[in-house]
Amino acid sequence: MKVRVLNFVTRKISKEMNICLSKPSILDELHSNVKSMASGKFLVPNGVLIECYIWFWDLGNEDCCRMVQTTIKEEHLPMGMNKGIIALLHIGGEKKNLRNWWSISLLNVFNRILAKTL
Numbered sequence: 001m002k003v004r005v006l007n008f009v010t011r012k013i014s015k016e017m018n019i020c021l022s023k024p025s026i027l028d029e030l031h032s033n034v035k036s037m038a039s040g041k042f043l044v045p046n047g048v049l050i051e052c053y054i055w056f057w058d059l060g061n062e063d064c065c066r067m068v069q070t071t072i073k074e075e076h077l078p079m080g081m082n083k084g085i086i087a088l089l090h091i092g093g094e095k096k097n098l099r100n101w102w103s104i105s106l107l108n109v110f111n112r113i114l115a116k117t118l
Contacts, residue, residue, distance in 0.1 A: 019069060026117075027065050031057060033116045034064075050109055068114060081108045 084105040093100035
């Protein structure tokens with residue numbers, strides 16, 4: 001009969017401590033994801049562009065990390081981040097013809113960062 005030694009070891013790290021211990025890797029991953037996103041490309045409903053996240057990363061990285069951890073823990077997006085705006089882009093031709101328009105969904109930049117991280 002095999003005896004697993006780990007069954008006799010009491011847990012020393014709480015969930016809160018585990019979150020704190022894993023935080024730097026999340027910050028590093030978030031930072032690399034933010035830097036890899038194309039600048040000036042996203043139209044967003046709340047007006048916060050990816051450039052703001054890049055420019056103010058040193059000031060807001062803890063908040064961004066906390067938002068990601070809270071979203072994962074609570075398994076839902078924070079209020080206001082689960083909505084999008086559907087916009088129509090004219091792709092050429094006669095503007096009265098609906099086939100000459102392309103619909104896109106404008107999402108919050110944080111949603112894009114979260115999707116890239118997950």
